[in-house]
Amino acid sequence: MEGIVLSINISEKKGEPKTPISEGFFRKDFGLEGDGHAGVDIYRQVTFLDIETIEEMKVLGIEGLKPGMIAENITTKNIKLYRFPIGTKIKVGEVFLEITMIGKKCEKPENCSLKIEVDKCLAKSRIVFAKVIESGKIKVGDIIKVLDYKDE
Numbered sequence: 001m002e003g004i005v006l007s008i009n010i011s012e013k014k015g016e017p018k019t020p021i022s023e024g025f026f027r028k029d030f031g032l033e034g035d036g037h038a039g040v041d042i043y044r045q046v047t048f049l050d051i052e053t054i055e056e057m058k059v060l061g062i063e064g065l066k067p068g069m070i071a072e073n074i075t076t077k078n079i080k081l082y083r084f085p086i087g088t089k090i091k092v093g094e095v096f097l098e099i100t101m102i103g104k105k106c107e108k109p110e111n112c113s114l115k116i117e118v119d120k121c122l123a124k125s126r127i128v129f130a131k132v133i134e135s136g137k138i139k140v141g142d143i144i145k146v147l148d149y150k151d152e
Contacts, residue, residue, distance in 0.1 A: 004057075004141065008023060019068060044134060045131045052077075086099055092143075103125045105124070
């Protein structure tokens, strides 16, 4: 199973939308260098969200969404990482990662930086967190490969 890196996104501080960059260095046990979320939580070093979810949210009436606005580090295409169990290993560009968490608790709309209604935010159940198990660069256009997963 394969997908593609559509966008790599970074922000200096937690809680703000991320800005696209062409490539990033992902350090073992840390995350994306220069990103406000990196190094904070061993289980939530790198975040993934697929463009298909972003497009579905637009259909639900959330306008103006684009990669990085849900605070994901990597926007993917043609792969739904949230369908794989925790513990699944993936390779993205030069980097090896392990899925550590799927979904997150969303804020109330008044606390959400995008003011998204919780029932319209599909990202809450589809955002994927991973830890970096081998450092390297990831570039826009790199292939995402699922290496192994436990079929439960």
